[in-house]
Ligand SMILES: NC(=O)N[C@@H](CC(=O)O)C(=O)O
């Protein structure tokens with residue numbers, strides 16, 4: 063069936079901006095982009111009434127928890143959360159149980175995600191067996207099964223020798239090495255950033271060097287080898303500096319930053335509450351400023367949520383005992399739009415979209431992230447006007463663990479289309495234009 067997305071303000075690129083165009087979708091594809099598409103018999107018409115139409119958002123760092131931790135999240139609940147957040151492509155981390163360290167688990171994740179069908183799921187495979195840091199996985203078979211990169215996210219690779227072996231093998235296979243940078247001998251069981259706030263709460267700190275020492279080590283190792291090296295959830299000023307220098311030398315290093323590290327620092331933590339606990343921790347104001355500068359100048363390539371759902375019981379254990387991690391899929395875009403674009407003017411709307419669509423696709427060599435004829439119909443319609451309060455109890459994710467509950471933000475995704483199919487539509491009709499028409503169209507679909 064043909065679908066015509068009418069009257070959208072369509073994102074072209076950072077330099078070209080927006081154009082008022084209709085998008086004609088047939089099957090999985092965008093087949094035509096025209097000024098005024100004629101309404102055809104049998105075609106479904108969705109009038110988005112001047113709202114923004116952007117490429118489906120891409121999140122290269124999420125945790126879906128299946129297999130093994132289905133009480134925290136499943137592929138289905140994570141996919142629903144992703145679609146609601148405007149995402150059409152996500153890359154889940156391998157720290158499941160069993161760990162995604164074999165082609166069988168990769169296949170299972172891919173098959174389950176296909177059954178669910180709400181978001182494109184591109185899994186990572188582990189670097190070491192069970193993420194134990196002792197023995198390399200069979201990366202060749204992981205690649206054949208469909209992984210887009212290798213990582214031991216959740217833990218750092220402690221041995222430089224092991225990291226070097228991993229890089230050599232990954233390079234040979236053309237896989238990026240995606241690194242959770244954390245030196246255990248420096249992190250030493252800390253629970254939040256090693257700064258004033260940790261002192262105030264009397265809690266053990268994780269110093270910035272726990273991250274940056276690994277970034278430095280890995281950049282040196284990767285320089286020789288030439289592998290694509292990607293830094294996960296970068297959080298410290300020194301790490302940003304190291305990536306900037308490596309890029310200036312022409313090295314193939316990329317980095318991602320999370321919405322929470324861009325918007326919060328350790329001074330914002332009101333109490334030693336588990337909802338504020340994540341790895342890496344919220345660092346100092348100065349680190350946060352360095353992340354913003356790094357994102358702005360392109361040192362940090364992309365934004366990724368590190369969506370890390372946990373149960374409420376686990377997070378209620380407080381800063382000392384709760385597991386690390388917060389959810390992010392359902393709040394990323396409105397939070398960043400409201401704060402980085404509207405309030406602080408740090409990024410333009412176009413730059414923000416670029417860092418959540420075209421750039422991640424480019425960094426990982428994926429054929430998504432742009433709206434054009436012949437591309438997959440991955441589209442997100444965003445309402446920039448309506449302000450709403452973040453209410454964790456309404457999340458589709460099983461994880462309600464966020465420090466952003468109660469924040470009032472704008473920029474909510476109201477319609478998500480992945481591969482030509484509607485994967486999320488806002489229940490509140492006033493947020494889509496022409497409520498009558500919209501409702502009729504929805505009725506037709508049934
Ligand atoms: N970020 C987190 O705080 N937690 C992640 C692990 C990780 O991303 O390192 C998790 O799996 O819960």
Ligand SMILES: [Zn+2]
Pocket residue numbers: 215216217242294295341342
């Ligand atoms: Zn990590």
Ligand SMILES: [Zn+2]
Pocket residue numbers: 123124125155215216368370
């Ligand atoms: Zn993670």
